[in-house]
Amino acid sequence: MIILLFFCMEGCSVYSYKVPYEYNFKQSEYNMEAATSNDRAKPFADDICVADTGNTDIGPALNGIEAAGIFDIDNCEAVYVKNIHNKLYPASITKIMTALIALKYGNPDDIITVSSNVEIVESGATLLGLKEGDRLTLEQALNGLLIYSGNDAGVAIAEYISGNVEAFTALMNKEALALGATNTNFINPHGLSDDSHYSSAYDLYLIFNEAVKYDKFREIIGKREYSTTYSDRDGKSKEMTITNTNLYLTGEKTGPDKVTVVGGKTGTTNQAGSCLILLSEDQNSHPYISVILNAQDKELLYRGMSQLLDQVP
Numbered sequence: 617m618i619i620l621l622f623f624c625m626e627g628c629s630v631y632s633y634k635v636p637y638e639y640n641f642k643q644s645e646y647n648m649e650a651a652t653s654n655d656r657a658k659p660f661a662d663d664i665c666v667a668d669t670g671n672t673d674i675g676p677a678l679n680g681i682e683a684a685g686i687f688d689i690d691n692c693e694a695v696y697v698k699n700i701h702n703k704l705y706p707a708s709i710t711k712i713m714t715a716l717i718a719l720k721y722g723n724p725d726d727i728i729t730v731s732s733n734v735e736i737v738e739s740g741a742t743l744l745g746l747k748e749g750d751r752l753t754l755e756q757a758l759n760g761l762l763i764y765s766g767n768d769a770g771v772a773i774a775e776y777i778s779g780n781v782e783a784f785t786a787l788m789n790k791e792a793l794a795l796g797a798t799n800t801n802f803i804n805p806h807g808l809s810d811d812s813h814y815s816s817a818y819d820l821y822l823i824f825n826e827a828v829k830y831d832k833f834r835e836i837i838g839k840r841e842y843s844t845t846y847s848d849r850d851g852k853s854k855e856m857t858i859t860n861t862n863l864y865l866t867g868e869k870t871g872p873d874k875v876t877v878v879g880g881k882t883g884t885t886n887q888a889g890s891c892l893i894l895l896s897e898d899q900n901s902h903p904y905i906s907v908i909l910n911a912q913d914k915e916l917l918y919r920g921m922s923q924l925l926d927q928v929p
Contacts, residue, residue: 682699684907704910705814707807712820714784747849763837
């Protein structure tokens with residue numbers, strides 16, 4: 617079944633996207649590698665956590681939270697899960713896939729020239745304030761995307777990689793499927809609500825697990841704040857100073873003493889509720905990924921996340 621899916625993904629669809637600067641066929645892309653002496657393929661899930669929908673009789677109940685999970689990366693074990701395969705709105709956690717594709721196919725030093733499509737008018741949308749003709753590097757855009765959750769940065773990155781948002785979202789879905797994220801369908805690069813835009817806590821773990829393999833991604837998501845200068849269409853300097861939306865990094869919330877929060881990504885919309893995904897380490901520097909989707913409010917989100925982190929041995 618896996619082999620048939622592989623050939624279908626590669627042979628049945630055509631997507632238009634930017635040719636990567638340096639492309640290495642990695643095990644993580646399709647979770648396949650050459651076998652050892654017995655010529656067997658490495659199992660698809662050999663280096664990821666596999667889990668069912670969860671047993672909430674063990675661990676915190678997490679009332680007021682739709683789905684949650686915490687995963688031991690080194691041991692490929694699900695420490696605790698709740699409704700992790702439910703299809704839910706992922707809000708701005710969507711931006712992890714946008715960043716992953718940008719790092720995989722783009723060059724952080726490349727200059728992006730912003731189009732008028734970044735000027736999103738949806739009420740409540742978080743924006744960096746990019747305008748048509750602005751010029752900034754991909755790395756600057758990624759910082760704005762992941763630290764401050766700029767939806768306009770998501771559009772700028774999508775158009776840089778694929779030429780337009782539609783082609784980019786096709787690439788997002790192709791890459792998600794290659795990672796085994798079968799309960800995911802992306803419609804946009806930023807996570808603003810759409811009835812056809814959804815994912816699951818487990819799929820977002822899979823995507824985040826791939827993204828944290830990139831040093832630049834880990835560096836960005838761990839920043840408390842960021843300041844930079846880019847230029848407008850006339851070459852005049854524009855300054856940007858942003859603070860991370862992750863309250864663990866700003867110090868407004870604290871987790872268990874035995875766990876260090878490395879970084880992560882927040883997400884909030886009316887439909888998605890409050891969402892958060894984190895990379896953390898225990899006292900022996902062993903990494904964990906934890907995720908919560910659709911908490912009723914921000915207070916429940918961080919209380920529940922601290923309860924998840926408390927499950928770390």
